[in-house]
Amino acid sequence: MDAIVARRPEGLSDAELNGLDAYWRASNYVSVGQLYLYDNPLLREPLTLAHVKPLVVGHWGTSPGQNFIYTHLNRAIVAHDLTMLYVAGPGHGGPAIVGQTYLEGSYSEVYPNVGQDVAGLKTLFKQFSFPGGISSHVAPSTPGSIHEGGELGYSLAHAFGAVFDNPDLIVACVVGDGEAETGPLATAWHSNKFLDPVGDGVVLPILHLNGYKISSPTVLARIPHDELEQFFRGCGWDPIFVEGSDPMPMHRQMAAATDQAIARIHAIQAEARGSGLDRRPAWPMIVLRSPKGWTGPKTVDGRPVEGTFRSHQVPLIVDAAHPGNVALLEDWMKSYRPDELFDESGRLIPDLAALAPRGDRRMGSNPHANGGTLLRDLRMPDFRDHAVTIDAPGSCEAQDMRVLGYFLRDVVSLNQATRNFRIFGPDETLSNMLSGVFDVTDRQWDAETVAGDESLARSGRVLDGMLSEHQCQGWLEGYLLTGRHGVFDSYEAFIRIVDSMVSQHAKWLKVTAELPWRRDIASLNYLLSSHVWQQDHNGFTHQDPGFLDHVITKKADIVRAYLPPDANCLLSVVDHCLRSRHYVNVVIAGKHALPQWLTMDQAIAHCTQGIGIWQWASNDQDGEPDLVMGCCGDTPTLEVLAAVSILREHLPELRVRVVNVVDLMRLQPCAEHPHGLSDADYDSLFTRDAPIVFAFHGYPGLVQRLTYHRANRNLRVRGYQEEGTITTPFDMRVQNGIDRFHLVQDAIDALPALGSRGAYLKQQMRDALVEHDRYIAAHGEDLPEIRGWTWGAVA
Incomplete structure (x- = not known):
């Protein structure tokens, strides 16, 4: 031409x-x-x-x-x-x-x-x-x-x-x-x-x-x-x-x-x-x-x-x-x-x-x-319709993100006519197990198509055809700023590419919230998966949970961070985020099959509070706990519960309380974040002086920072320590010390009064780690007792 x-x-x-x-x-x-x-x-x-x-x-x-x-x-x-x-x-x-x-x-x-x-x-x-x-x-x-x-x-x-x-x-x-x-x-x-x-x-x-x-x-x-x-x-x-x-x-x-x-x-x-x-x-x-x-x-x-x-x-x-x-x-x-x-x-x-x-x-x-002047509420399906049915905690497994994919499919379907909801991502919708959405929509694509292409069309609710986090972020921001809704799904490690972009958007939200003539827009929702704790073939390059550290530095009125422990909690959290306004919401969830813990009713109650004692996993109802085991994230939750099962088996007299965190900002004091707990509420969960062993999805320093002003300083945090390679899921946890065997050792170290009983159990944990190393080197997979572990079998 x-x-x-x-x-x-x-x-x-x-x-x-x-x-x-x-x-x-x-x-x-x-x-x-x-x-x-x-x-x-x-x-x-x-x-x-x-x-x-x-x-x-x-x-x-x-x-x-x-x-x-x-x-x-x-x-x-x-x-x-x-x-x-x-x-x-x-x-x-x-x-x-x-x-x-x-x-x-x-x-x-x-x-x-x-x-x-x-x-x-x-x-x-x-x-x-x-x-x-x-x-x-x-x-x-x-x-x-x-x-x-x-x-x-x-x-x-x-x-x-x-x-x-x-x-x-x-x-x-x-x-x-x-x-x-x-x-x-x-x-x-x-x-x-x-x-x-x-x-x-x-x-x-x-x-x-x-x-x-x-x-x-x-x-x-x-x-x-x-x-x-x-x-x-x-x-x-x-x-x-x-x-x-x-x-x-x-x-x-x-x-x-x-x-x-x-x-x-x-x-x-x-x-x-x-x-x-x-x-x-x-x-x-x-x-x-x-x-x-x-x-x-x-x-x-x-x-x-x-x-x-x-x-x-x-x-x-x-x-x-x-x-x-x-x-x-x-x-x-x-x-x-x-x-x-x-x-x-x-x-x-x-x-x-x-x-x-x-x-x-x-x-x-x-x-x-x-855009807030044009914003209309999404038509939302009932997320309860996608609930994973569980008979008892840990009695079944599910892929949390796959379950969510069918919920998002229904969100897409209900809003097809109004055309005000899209899913954005750098060619990771399938990889992140959100394939359910393709039951009702295609990827929007106006370049050439050839035989064998799947889910490509001139019009579609999914925009993930460009392998650029910058473009997906920019598209979504422009879409939100002009009065629509959306989510951005990405690998956890590579969302760091848009660190500066989310900073700018958070600043925009902060300033516009102070301008009476600007109207609130739909929240910027990050859905991060393929996360640090299970990479299989990807290895060290794909392991970085630091987006959380970056995001929480933004104004407390703007940022929210959620780490649901199972699929039912994930459904409840994402439903909440899609209904919210003027926030940056970060949701982190795994795509591999993991045990499911809470019924839908339990999940709704837990997510509404954002943090809580899991009574069914605790045995301190008759007195003050000797030990508090805290967890935040799907994999840390699994390992904490496995550690608790070991402690209850070998030290049955030990009173252990399990506290699970979905809303990360609940750990902050209420004076620092709108979602933060009062000192009294925090102390009622974690006590003022009992030892706390906390397993966290990301870098441990983040939890230490969020809880710095709390009265209970007897806190040990396990999290990602920049260790990783191509290895088994459990070995990834072992390399970073977030596994059940290291957590049990931390608990024993925090309770010197256990004496020789603690010493012998600690030795068993060391032996288990040696056996773990030997087994994966020989077989290339985790020990049968790790792969087959369930809460109900030992609790």
């Missing part, structure tokens, strides 16, 4: 182009004012150093280009009656997008104290990068934003997440050429292979080539035009190029480019939704090449600034050490001719204000950017 060449749109008059240019000048003026001015917002008196902020910080380089794009998208929205969101990918583009939403009126509607007059303009300017004000990038506080502009690389993934199941939505995603060098963004160009032109909206990428990062040139700006075009065509896009620096010809090019892109989008959608498409469409994109710091100072102190890396941040230093630059700043700002743009009251003149869209068509007011 030949390159798309931007043509002059028919009927676009010179007057209309002059209006576009004036609006662009107004937005550039407002951007510069935010960077520099403390007072005198319309320069109606001579500018002095007293009018300039004492500390000028921010970024100018990307702002004029983004103002140019936003202005032209406004024209396209009005001309074609579009529903459009703007995602600002370049870092620190705050002056542009804040300024644009101010000019269109949406900013003042959200923040009435920033009115459309001189006083409001002064407030707008002063608050930028000022103590107690707003940040220099596009933030949750920015109307119309679903993308935090601080960390680069995720804009395009967020944009695609927003358009899934939004057939009338166009997301214009501006990709900075520095951002384009990040791994997640480079991968995201292939998200077009997962877009359904019938049921989804469309992303219009606009690659902004302004040539430089902080101080170095950008790669995509320094390769030949043909090579750049070939790259994007190879990724399945139809690029439209807009290139230059002279404003009026550039306006003509950009107006033509946006019209052509919209026409192409509408043509693809009309064909797909009418007669149907037998091919994957090549969606349009725009490549805008313009100078960095466009329209800013050409030179400063004899060095070129516009079009160079020197315009990346503030191109002109204005302070007491550079008093001469006050005049240069005034000349720069007056070059936009503000007296032609704003009336006497400080409001944008009516002819220019009329160029912006109206109401919800404004990108700063689009309801999709405040």
